[in-house]
Amino acid sequence: MTDIITESEEAGFASDLTQSTTFGESVQAYISRVRGGEMGALPSVLGLVVLFIVFNFANDRFLSNLNLANLLTQSGSIIILAMALVPVLLLGEIDLSAGYAGGVAACVMGVLMVEHDQTWVVAVAAALLTGAAIGLVIGLLVSKLGVPSFVVTLAFFLGLQGVSLKLIGEGGSVRINQEVISGIANNNMGVAAGWIAALVIILGFAALRLIQHRRKVSLSLQHQPLAVVVGQIIAVAAVLVVVTYVLNQNRSVNPNFPIKGIPYVLPFVVVLLIFWSFMLGRTTWGRHVYAVGGNAEAARRAGINVDRIRISVFMICSSMAALSGIVAASYGGKVSTSSGGGNVLLYAVGAAVIGGTSLFGGKGKASDAVIGGLVIATIANGLGLLAQASYINFLVTGGVLLLAASVDAISRRRRSATGLG
Amino acid sequence: MSDSTPLLELRGINKSFGVAHVLHDVDLAIYPGQVTALVGDNGAGKSTLVKALAGIYPIDTGEYVFDGKPVNVHGPKDAGALGIEVVYQDLALCENLDIVENMFLGREKKNGIVLDETTMESKAREALTSLSVRTVKSVRQSVASLSGGQRQTVAIAKSVLWNSRIVLLDEPTAALGVAQTRQVLDLVRRLADSGVGVLLISHNLTDVFEVADRITALYLGRVAADVATKDVTSRQVVELITTGHSSDLDGAAAPSTTA
Ligand SMILES: Nc1ncnc2c1ncn2[C@@H]1O[C@H](COP(=O)(O)OP(=O)(O)OP(=O)(O)O)[C@@H](O)[C@H]1O
Ligand SMILES: [Mg+2]
Numbered sequence: 001m002t003d004i005i006t007e008s009e010e011a012g013f014a015s016d017l018t019q020s021t022t023f024g025e026s027v028q029a030y031i032s033r034v035r036g037g038e039m040g041a042l043p044s045v046l047g048l049v050v051l052f053i054v055f056n057f058a059n060d061r062f063l064s065n066l067n068l069a070n071l072l073t074q075s076g077s078i079i080i081l082a083m084a085l086v087p088v089l090l091l092g093e094i095d096l097s098a099g100y101a102g103g104v105a106a107c108v109m110g111v112l113m114v115e116h117d118q119t120w121v122v123a124v125a126a127a128l129l130t131g132a133a134i135g136l137v138i139g140l141l142v143s144k145l146g147v148p149s150f151v152v153t154l155a156f157f158l159g160l161q162g163v164s165l166k167l168i169g170e171g172g173s174v175r176i177n178q179e180v181i182s183g184i185a186n187n188n189m190g191v192a193a194g195w196i197a198a199l200v201i202i203l204g205f206a207a208l209r210l211i212q213h214r215r216k217v218s219l220s221l222q223h224q225p226l227a228v229v230v231g232q233i234i235a236v237a238a239v240l241v242v243v244t245y246v247l248n249q250n251r252s253v254n255p256n257f258p259i260k261g262i263p264y265v266l267p268f269v270v271v272l273l274i275f276w277s278f279m280l281g282r283t284t285w286g287r288h289v290y291a292v293g294g295n296a297e298a299a300r301r302a303g304i305n306v307d308r309i310r311i312s313v314f315m316i317c318s319s320m321a322a323l324s325g326i327v328a329a330s331y332g333g334k335v336s337t338s339s340g341g342g343n344v345l346l347y348a349v350g351a352a353v354i355g356g357t358s359l360f361g362g363k364g365k366a367s368d369a370v371i372g373g374l375v376i377a378t379i380a381n382g383l384g385l386l387a388q389a390s391y392i393n394f395l396v397t398g399g400v401l402l403l404a405a406s407v408d409a410i411s412r413r414r415r416s417a418t419g420l421g
Numbered sequence: 422m423s424d425s426t427p428l429l430e431l432r433g434i435n436k437s438f439g440v441a442h443v444l445h446d447v448d449l450a451i452y453p454g455q456v457t458a459l460v461g462d463n464g465a466g467k468s469t470l471v472k473a474l475a476g477i478y479p480i481d482t483g484e485y486v487f488d489g490k491p492v493n494v495h496g497p498k499d500a501g502a503l504g505i506e507v508v509y510q511d512l513a514l515c516e517n518l519d520i521v522e523n524m525f526l527g528r529e530k531k532n533g534i535v536l537d538e539t540t541m542e543s544k545a546r547e548a549l550t551s552l553s554v555r556t557v558k559s560v561r562q563s564v565a566s567l568s569g570g571q572r573q574t575v576a577i578a579k580s581v582l583w584n585s586r587i588v589l590l591d592e593p594t595a596a597l598g599v600a601q602t603r604q605v606l607d608l609v610r611r612l613a614d615s616g617v618g619v620l621l622i623s624h625n626l627t628d629v630f631e632v633a634d635r636i637t638a639l640y641l642g643r644v645a646a647d648v649a650t651k652d653v654t655s656r657q658v659v660e661l662i663t664t665g666h667s668s669d670l671d672g673a674a675a676p677s678t679t680a
Contacts, residue, residue: 221542222561282536284529287518291526294515301477301513302527303498362517 043407044354044371048378055382062385065251069263072247073185075377076265077102077328081348082355082369083276084320087313089352090280090293092361093142093149096345097134097156101318102325103340104160105130107167109181109326110174110335120180124326131322132315134160139311149314157345164337173336176329184268185331188261191248197267198244202237209233265327269370272323276366289313293361324348343397350401351376358408376400426489428453428618429474429505429587434483436466436473443469445643447483450635451587451618456609458629458650459622461639462662467622468510470639471591474620475507476500501528504586508576508593510622516565521545523564524579548578569596577605587618594628606632626655640665 055062081098088095095101105127112123134156141152168174176182189197209229216223244262252259280286291299292309300306321340328344329335353359354375355368379400383393427450436444443466451457461467472478476494485492487503494500500507514523521538524545530537546560564572573596580588590609594602609632613619623629629636630650638645638661645661646653653667660667 215539219539219543221539222559283534284531284536287522287526287529287536290517291515291522294517295513298513298515299526301475301497301507301509303496303501304527362515 041356041368041371044356044368044375047354048371048375051375051378051382055378055385058382059385062382065246065249066253066259067381067385068246069251071374071377071381072243073263073265073331074381075373076185076263076269077324077331078344078347078351078376079269079370079373080272080324080327081321081344082351082373083272083366084317084324085348085352086276086357086364086366086369087280087289088149088317089349089357089359090289090361090364091310091313092293092359093310093313094153094349094359095138095149095314095317095321096153097138097160098153098317098321098324098348099340099345100157100160100164101131101134101340102321102323102328102344103335103338104134104164104167104325105318105322106325106329106335106339107164107174107337110176110329111167113176113178113181114174120178123178124181127322127326128319131319133318135315135318136311138318139314142314143307143310161337161341164339168335168337171337173334175334177333181326181330182333183264183330184327185263185265188247188259188263189267191261194244194248194262197262198240201270202233202240205236206233265330268327272320273366273370280366285309285312290362293363343394346401347376347380347397348373350397350404353408354400354404358412359405360408360412372404425452425454427451427486428488430484430486431470431474432484432486434470434473435481436469436478437481443642444473444480445641447639447642447644448647449474449637449644450647451620452635453586453618454613454616455634456613456619456621456632457635457637458633459620459637459639460624460626460629460658460662461645465639465662466642467639468591471507471509471589471620471622474500474589475505497527501583504584505589506580506583506585506587507589508573508580508591510591510595512572512576514564514572514576517563519563520549520560520567520575523575524548524582528583544582545578548582549574570598570601573597574601574605577608581608581612585617587620588612589620589622591622592624593621594623594625602628626658629658630655638662 052063061067081102084098085095088098108130109123109127112118112126113120118126138149138152138156141147142149188194209232213223213226213229215221243266247262247266248260250258250260280289288299288304288309291302291304292306296306299309325335325340328339332339351372352364352369353372355364355370355372357364357368357372376397379396380393383396429449429451431447431449434444434447434449435442447466447470449457449459449470459467459470469478473480474494476496476499479495485494492499492503494503515526518526521542525541530540530544542560549560564575567575573593577590577593580590593609594605597605606628609619609621613632613634621629621633633650635648636650636653636658637647638658640661643665645665646667657667657669
């Protein structure tokens with residue numbers, strides 16, 4: 001077939017630039033993308049910086065080593081739940097039940113370990129299966145029956161609360177003191193191990209990006225200028241080094257019992273981030289998730305099994321929610337009937353949206369959950385330090401969610417006005 | 422060439438949407454190496470017929486014969502497997518994906534489980550270069566940022582990427598300028614000359630008379646005529662489109678008047 005199309009009369013893609021533009025040009029291109037509503041991570045990173053400055057002035061304990069470690073640990077379950085929601089939001093759907101799905105899964109884990117003397121492996125596997133099963137039912141109802149996900153998951157939001165009441169009884173709770181599970185949020189890596197892990201990630205990231213860049217250049221494919229690639233590597237390295245350094249300082253108030261090292265929840269989040277970035281960005285499945293979110297009919301005409309994509313996404317969401325529930329149980333030291341309730345879900349949706357994932361579908365990344373989750377955790381942590389009445393906390397968090405959703409809607413309007421994707 | 426057997430043949434196709442009976446006993450033949458033009462007024466059922474061919478709409482009754490063998494086409498995958506490519510009137514591109522991603526959607530190239538962006542990008546560029554799209558900055562540009570004509574070209578380039586045996590084009594030049602229309606018509610001719618069976622839907626009779634070997638006219642969901650282009654005049658085709666019959670066209674060429 002190629003013989004039909006290669007006899008080009010005129011170089012149609014003559015202006016198709018594959019060679020690197022200069023660093024300055026790509027900075028300019030970035031600025032015009034931001035103007036056009038393609039903000040990426042910029043607002044959330046700026047927001048994070050502003051929050052750090054404000055809270056630092058408001059309370060000098062905010063930037064203490066102890067509090068920073070606390071903040072990161074706190075953010076773990078929010079980030080994981082937000083990461084669970086990203087694929088669902090990419091489809092333009094919502095899962096309101098994700099918080100309670102995590103709660104119920106954690107209840108299953110707790111009950112199995114405490115009341116049935118099961119090992120943590122069995123309990124965690126059962127929790128993940130519980131999540132997957134919940135997601136399967138939601139996915140089937142949404143894709144096969146065509147019930148809007150908002151309604152299906154609202155029903156699950158209520159129903160799952162009933163399930164956790166049934167599992168552990170009215171007002172009851174189950175203590176989580178199993179070593180491994182409680183260690184996720186409460187134990188730390190050794191100082192040396194922390195540095196090695198950070199180094200491995202930095203080197204791995206750098207090698208991957210540079211090899212990718214070289215290959216694209218040699219095959220004259222579309223690529224970013226080298227300066228941008230190097231800039232990204234330096235940024236990632238700087239963040240990792242600073243975080244590792246801070247967490248490897250002693251943060252104990254009692255000089256006789258030093259506490260230092262990276263809490264295990266952090267590498268756990270990093271592994272999930274790498275895994276879901278890979279799945280969404282580098283596999284056929286991920287490509288199809290974006291396609292269904294962008295134009296489901298086009299995806300169907302391209303031969304994509306849209307129902308299967310939808311079901312898989314809801315199953316992944318609830319399973320990841322189960323992981324988030326386990327991390328939350330580890331942090332709180334218990335599961336109760338209110339696990340996964342309250343503002344847990346709104347925090348997670350807010351985190352994904354603040355990070356840059358669109359509520360309208362088709363746009364978002366796993367890393368959005370991390371940045372947005374840090375913003376949310378920072379607000380919760382900072383306000384907590386200020387010992388404000390809890391009504392302030394609700395007002396501020398609600399306001400931030402509204403702000404993020406408005407920014408999302410405005411940038412979407414801008415995108416369609418300027419024609420950027 | 423005209424007496425070769427059809428590559429694809431539809432016999433007695435009926436299609437209803439609820440109470441709306443859109444296609445009535447439609448017969449259609451697409452021959453290898455020929456351009457078959459499908460003409461008809463707005464709402465005649467042309468796009469519906471194309472979507473039935475592509476497996477988007479299930480047909481109610483009728484036979485779908487490919488290469489002389491009856492086949493069942495239940496979805497776009499089945500049509501794709503037969504080597505049928507479609508450029509839809511409503512383009513069916515994902516705006517949030519870039520040009521390369523759209524062109525390979527549903528048929529991504531892979532290295533193991535990882536997407537093979539390298540191969541996809543070079544193949545896409547190769548296919549697009551021939552279609553002379555000016556003002557497109559890059560093949561990695563998102564489709565949302567393309568003009569209507571550029572999108573059209575992407576959709577057409579997608580259909581020539583694959584080793585297709587039949588290409589269905591639903592009003593491919595409707596949004597195009599003079600130069601790009603020229604290129605698409607040339608491409609249509611080149612595709613047919615290489616042995617592909619082409620079905621071209623167009624309201625522009627000048628274009629139809631220029632590239633088509635056969636003309637099938639639809640009138641209110643029925644085939645009004647199925648004739649060789651050289652046997653009819655433009656006036657007769659206009660009559661077929663607007664009234665469903667043409668007084669001075671002989672009966673054999675116009676099945677609906679003899680049946
Ligand atoms: N999904 C649908 N549901 C109900 N009716 C439909 C549907 N699609 C098409 N129709 C009806 O079928 C008829 C034929 O439509 P179709 O789109 O095939 O026309 P067409 O010949 O392609 O017209 P045009 O030249 O305007 O593109 C119209 O009357 C239309 O209203
Ligand atoms: Mg049409």
